[in-house]
Amino acid sequence: MEESTATTSKKAAKKAEAKRAAELAAATANVTLQDDAAAESYGARPAVFSHGAEEVDICSLNESHVDKTVIVRAWLQNSRVQSAKMGFLELRKGANWSIQGIVMASEEEPVVSRPMVKWVMGINPESFVAVEAKCYLVASAPSMLGMTLAVANKPIVNFSDDVPPAGNVVEAEKSTIPAASMLTHLDNIAMHKRSPVQQAIADIRIEVKKPFRSYLEERGFKEFEPPCLIGAASEGGGNVFRLPYFGEEAFLAQSPQFYKQFEIAGGRERVFSIGPVFRAEISNTARHMTEFTGLDLEMEVRESYTEVRDVLEGVLLHIFRGIQERCANEVATVRAVYPSEPFLLPEPGKEVRLTFAEAQKLLREEGPAEFANVRDDEDMSTPQEKALGEVVRSKYNTDFFVVDKFPETARPFYAKIDETAAPIGDGVSVTNAFDFFARNQEILSGGQRINDAVELEARIRAKGVDPESAGIKEYLAVFRSVGVPPHGGGGIGLDRVVAWYLGLPSVHLAAYYPRTPKRLSP
């Protein structure tokens, strides 16, 4: 599939190039570069550019600029030769901003010569250009601003010399070829990033991260940086990267879990971290990466672990509502390429929170027949999660909900058991731990942690882990060394939040430089 797409694309590229060359040759057949009255007005200047006219971002151009001369910096999206005296340019910057330019030979000041027209029309697509130009209002112009730039003089250019045919990325992404093909774009990272859809995804990603931070800071959370290099594969050795470390062995952190708890033990009441986490899973799926960005928080609990659940639910709702408010254009740009249903949010006060037992009951009673016998004391599988999401969506009209009170069998040793709750299933205790779901997929795990050293050691043993093993020993020592307040927290994968919210076909499209077992570059 990839193979044939690549071949088609190459053929199209060659054809476009040939057509372009023919157009250029025909239009400029009689032009010579001798005796050029505008020779000082254009050329390739790879460095900086000093000038007199006002510099304006394309997105900021407005009617006040009409008939004025401005400097605009942009990428050349496309150009079209009209005659030896005239050509059209499409200039683009960012996701949603482009403008049309005209270059036309003129003997009046500022002089534009035919060689200059020829030179401008010869600029490769995706070159970076800075042009000095007069602004016209053109009612019929195809540009978004209804405005056209007349390129007057001094276009400076940093050439691209190895470029796919104009519009390649954008065109390809408007098709519905599968995500795997999209990802071959990553091999040309600059082009991939310049596509409007990737610019929009990057902007939305920022609008997840920023409000995560500001919402928490407003509530007294303090940011900290957990280490990536750690001395023990503390959370199970299976999927951990190992590396030689000055004669010893080091590991890459799979989560900041222990370090968040150390911060609480160390006297910080509420903390959060945003940083890379690593999983050495051989999962070549659209849901997995070997490095991703974790959004994590941990906080003291005062009266109930639901304080933690509510902060996490609050910050995610804040993020999702923020995207809908602030990123409508960007979401539309993404949907045009990767169609998806709008992301349904619960009305304020109508958040959906099921217990694990309620969720399993819902699945048994209203889910597909294959899940008619799911048990209350066994963890959900990915297909079960998907089915549950669909039942909840049709029943409660939301793509975002919480499943709380997981059985202890489905949680790690540090999950706090709820001693007051009745056991479920075959007599299994429930925990004060929960998962959050977005568009049928888990995006967050969290809950209350054990804060008492004796209780913690007992649970470590009950899970079959040796309390004296590397990493665990040091973890337990912290709880023995000081009294640790009751606390809880949760972790979110930034890439997944972006990908699932937008309904992207792959989480890799939400990352800046996705890392998979097969991809370490660029």
Place this chain on the structure above:
Amino acid sequence: MEESTATTSKKAAKKAEAKRAAELAAATANVTLQDDAAAESYGARPAVFSHGAEEVDICSLNESHVDKTVIVRAWLQNSRVQSAKMGFLELRKGANWSIQGIVMASEEEPVVSRPMVKWVMGINPESFVAVEAKCYLVASAPSMLGMTLAVANKPIVNFSDDVPPAGNVVEAEKSTIPAASMLTHLDNIAMHKRSPVQQAIADIRIEVKKPFRSYLEERGFKEFEPPCLIGAASEGGGNVFRLPYFGEEAFLAQSPQFYKQFEIAGGRERVFSIGPVFRAEISNTARHMTEFTGLDLEMEVRESYTEVRDVLEGVLLHIFRGIQERCANEVATVRAVYPSEPFLLPEPGKEVRLTFAEAQKLLREEGPAEFANVRDDEDMSTPQEKALGEVVRSKYNTDFFVVDKFPETARPFYAKIDETAAPIGDGVSVTNAFDFFARNQEILSGGQRINDAVELEARIRAKGVDPESAGIKEYLAVFRSVGVPPHGGGGIGLDRVVAWYLGLPSVHLAAYYPRTPKRLSP
């Protein structure tokens, strides 16, 4: 040195423990735990705590709380038995907030029994306690607030059971023993972090990171996340961590340099990143770590590379002035333990920017005799940097300054050569690249980068690097694939900014979990 300090500390601990036990035994000799009228009012409850009274942070207690009953959560810093009927507690939270508590037997409601007094006095230091208490204003009280809590009922506790003698960390840090001994505290990470000085350093660290981000965001910079796992040791293979990666080899990024440039090539005008970078240096000094937090930015240049220099200078001055304004208490807490001179900043408009040649001239003419022959075309050594900082401080009254226009011999291949400047020294070209200094040490490297593929390849070759080598090939390909605007940037080490600003004896004290060739834990 460490050995003897540790021994002294152990002896002191044993002595303190024995004294404490004797006091407790004497004071409570006649108390039995039978027939306790206040039995329901206290005890160890490792979980959460539901209550009626208002919960108040120690730092928020004020005169409006006098004669009211409140809930306070804190660490037990210390306690002192007065009699079988009475004892004193010191409760602490954070860097600067502590309050004294009294527990006194009483038969009036709320009943406080002698067994309860005994129990409270038996709580280990550094236990986490939640107490319900009435607030008294005590003019002579030693607490910062002039206020005392009368512990009435329901102190709940998460015990610490393996605790150094009360006040150990704080006392030790008030001494002037060397930083190496300080770092042995890291083996008891929770105690280390609870010390007021580490709480203060952590708060100041936040006040470096936060304004870095907000200053840049206000100026149109967008955050992104560069990868840690990379496919090639792109910036010189010497000090790079290597790891097995699904049958291939991966490396840990030594800086986000190439990725910042890819963002610019990919159409982002101004970007910044905050994240971990890794150096596999066997440097067991107070200046080095194997993992640290990089603050990096990259931006399009319009008229001159000085735009980059000015943004970097602006953000650092903004950070330093912000610390002086917002963190006076925290800085005082740090200085009490690690004395340092105030950090001198230039007056606005009087920033000190020397060219490299000017700096070397200053060193030759006004520096120590050993530097009387330093050359304009050779990089500065660390001792030269220190000497230069001292000359600049006495001449210009600032601890913060810029050295610009480094010779190309002292910069990497991507540094942009200033074609308009006269060569220095033995005919060496100068670059549009600079270092920033704080308290005699380099804290930032930056400058304009080459944005033209042809020029870049020539410089790569000139530096003796193979343009076809792993990492370099992919880097060059980006500049060939699109036209890249002129751009520049710089990188700051967060840990060093904090450490040098505060004059800490070791950069390790500025990190949350310092990593050195000898330390991977906790």
